[in-house]
Amino acid sequence: SVSNFVKVVEVGPRDGLQNERHIVPTEVKVEFINKLSDSGLKNIEVTSFVSPKWIPQMADSAQIYQKINKKPNISYPVLVPNMKGLEDAMKVNVREIAIFLAASETFSRKNTNCSIDNSMKIAKTVIEEALKHDIKVRGYISCIVGCPYEGQIQTKAVTNLAAFMLQCGCYEISLGDTIGVGSPNKVKNVLHELEHVSNDMNKFAIHCHDTYGQALVNIYASLECGIRTFDSSVAGLGGCPYAAGASGNVATEDLLYLLHGENLETGVDLNKIVKIGEFISSQLQKQNQSKAAAAILAK
Numbered sequence: 001s002v003s004n005f006v007k008v009v010e011v012g013p014r015d016g017l018q019n020e021r022h023i024v025p026t027e028v029k030v031e032f033i034n035k036l037s038d039s040g041l042k043n044i045e046v047t048s049f050v051s052p053k054w055i056p057q058m059a060d061s062a063q064i065y066q067k068i069n070k071k072p073n074i075s076y077p078v079l080v081p082n083m084k085g086l087e088d089a090m091k092v093n094v095r096e097i098a099i100f101l102a103a104s105e106t107f108s109r110k111n112t113n114c115s116i117d118n119s120m121k122i123a124k125t126v127i128e129e130a131l132k133h134d135i136k137v138r139g140y141i142s143c144i145v146g147c148p149y150e151g152q153i154q155t156k157a158v159t160n161l162a163a164f165m166l167q168c169g170c171y172e173i174s175l176g177d178t179i180g181v182g183s184p185n186k187v188k189n190v191l192h193e194l195e196h197v198s199n200d201m202n203k204f205a206i207h208c209h210d211t212y213g214q215a216l217v218n219i220y221a222s223l224e225c226g227i228r229t230f231d232s233s234v235a236g237l238g239g240c241p242y243a244a245g246a247s248g249n250v251a252t253e254d255l256l257y258l259l260h261g262e263n264l265e266t267g268v269d270l271n272k273i274v275k276i277g278e279f280i281s282s283q284l285q286k287q288n289q290s291k292a293a294a295a296i297l298a299k
Ligand code: HMG
Pocket: 015, 018, 048, 049, 050, 051, 052, 053, 054, 055, 079, 081, 082, 084, 085, 086, 088, 100, 111, 112, 113, 140, 141, 142, 143, 176, 177, 178, 207, 209, 239, 240, 241, 242
C-alpha cells in the first residue's frame, strides 16, 4: 500500500533565488533559510556551488552554508555541477549534494557548457567521490517532457539518464519539467516508462515549474502514479536562467494546500510557510505567486 506521507523538498533558496537579477544580501538568504527550518520542512535545498560567472546570485554559497542554523534532523542539499563544486562544498562540510543532467542536448550545453555524454562522465566522478565521503547524492533530470530549445523530448533520453544516475548511487531522481510544458498524460507516460527503470516510485520526485499553470495537475497525476516526493518553492519563486520565460516552481503553499486537502501528511505548517512567502516576496519586492497564500491572507 502507498504511504500517506508526502515529502516536500523546498528549493526556494536555490531555484527560487538563482533567477533573481538583483543580488539578495547573504543575511536575507540566511534568515529565509532559518525561517524555513522552523516550518516542519525536512529537506531544504539551500544554494548551489556553481560558477559565479554563470550565476552571480550564488556566489555566496559557502557563506550561506556556514551561516545557516543547521538542525540535525533536516537535510540541506546544495547543487553541484562538477568536481570544483564538490570540493568547495566539502570544505564547508556539506552532507548532501544534488547533481543535474538534462534530457536535451541543447539545454545541457546552454546550462553547463557541456554535452550530455560529457556531463554524465563528470557526474559519475562527482557522485563516486561524494559517496566515498558519505555525502548523499540526489540527481536531477531537466527537460523531462520538453525543452525550450528542442521542443519535445524523447522519453528514452529521460529513462537512460535515470537508470544511469541510480546506478551511480543517487538515492533519488528529481524529474524536472523545467519550463512547465507538461500536461498530466505526458507526465504519466514518462512515469510509466520509468517503472521499467525502477519499480520503486520512492526513487523518483517531481519538480514542476508552473510556467503554463500545469504544475498542480501534473503533481496530482504523479500522485496517482505513486510519486510521494515533490519539489516546490515558497511563494512560487524561481526559474532557470538558461530557460527563457521559465517561471517559478509550483508554490509550496499551493502544493501543501493540495496535499493536506487530500489528507496526505507532510509535517509542514502551511501557515508558517505563508508567512515566509510574504517575508521573501517583500524582501525581493515581488508579488507572491501563491494563490493559496493570497486566499489564506485574505481571510
Ligand atoms: P565553464 O565556463 O565551462 O567552466 O562552466 P570551466 O570548467 O571551463 O571553468 C571556467 C571557470 O569557472 C574557472 O575559473 C573555474 O575555476 C570556474 P577561472 O579559471 O576562469 O577563474 N568554475 C567554478 N567556480 C565555482 N564553482 C564551480 C566551478 N566550476 C568551474 N563549480 C560550469 C561550466 C558547469 C561550471 C558552468 O556552466 C555552471 O556553473 N553552470 C551552472 C548553471 C546553473 O547553475 N544553472 C541553474 C541550475 S540547473 C536548474 O535550475 C534546473 C533544475 O532546477 C531542475 C529543472 O528545473 O529542470 C535543477
